[in-house]
Amino acid sequence: MTAPGHAARSFEVTLVERERRRLPVSAGPALSPLAPVGPAPTRALPDDSASMRTLPTVGLVVAGVGVAAIVAGVAVALSAQSDYDDSAPFCRDDRCSDEGLTIRDDARTLGTVATALTVVGAAGVGAGAVLWLTTVPGSSAPGASARAVSVRASWRGVHLAGSF
Numbered sequence: 055m056t057a058p059g060h061a062a063r064s065f066e067v068t069l070v071e072r073e074r075r076r077l078p079v080s081a082g083p084a085l086s087p088l089a090p091v092g093p094a095p096t097r098a099l100p101d102d103s104a105s106m107r108t109l110p111t112v113g114l115v116v117a118g119v120g121v122a123a124i125v126a127g128v129a130v131a132l133s134a135q136s137d138y139d140d141s142a143p144f145c146r147d148d149r150c151s152d153e154g155l156t157i158r159d160d161a162r163t164l165g166t167v168a169t170a171l172t173v174v175g176a177a178g179v180g181a182g183a184v185l186w187l188t189t190v191p192g193s194s195a196p197g198a199s200a201r202a203v204s205v206r207a208s209w210r211g212v213h214l215a216g217s218f
Contacts, residue, residue, distance in 0.1 A: 057081035057082070059084060059085055060081040060082045060083065060084055060085060061082035061083050061084075061085055062082055063080075063081065063082035109185050109186075109188075109189040110185065110186050110189055112182075112185055113181075113182045113183065113184070113185030113186030113187075113189075114182060114186055115182070116178050116181050116182035116185060117178065117179050117181075117182025117183055117186065118182070119175075119178050119182075120174075120175045120176065120177065120178025120179035120180075120181070120182055121175065121178075121179060122175070123171050123172070123174050123175030123178060124171070124172055124175035124176065124179070125175075126171050126175075127168045127169070127170075127171030127172035127175055128168070128172070130164055130167050130168035130171060131164075131165065131168035131169075131172075133164055134161045134162070134164035134165040134167075134168055135161070137157055137158075137160055137161035137164060138157075138158060138161035138162075138165075140157055140161075141154045141155075141157035141158045141161065144157065145158070
């Protein structure tokens, strides 16, 4: 058993089948406060609570940048598809003239850029969500959270619940 300001105390009880026994439980002996050793620090330590309050804001900014990257990825993907479609008059059954081949190569390059932007954006949204969801504004305790998200999957579908 533990209690703030007291030493830990443990109890061992052996019971036989169907035996009942009341056990008085009390906190361990009080701990004496430790006297400071050495000189007092000359400057104050940084306040961690200030940095903890900025994490939700940083999380929202990171998620916002992630969303912007996803939007840019979609725009580049649409441009890539348009370029690919523009190569159709120069190609027949995947055999293209030099001009058609150049247009398709450019479209494929744009498609790769679009994929990269979308993946980086999704990672940004995820990282921002973690930063935002795992801290409470004004809390100095890491991991303290008033926000919660629950995702549950089954054969019937996906259930998403949360409190903010």
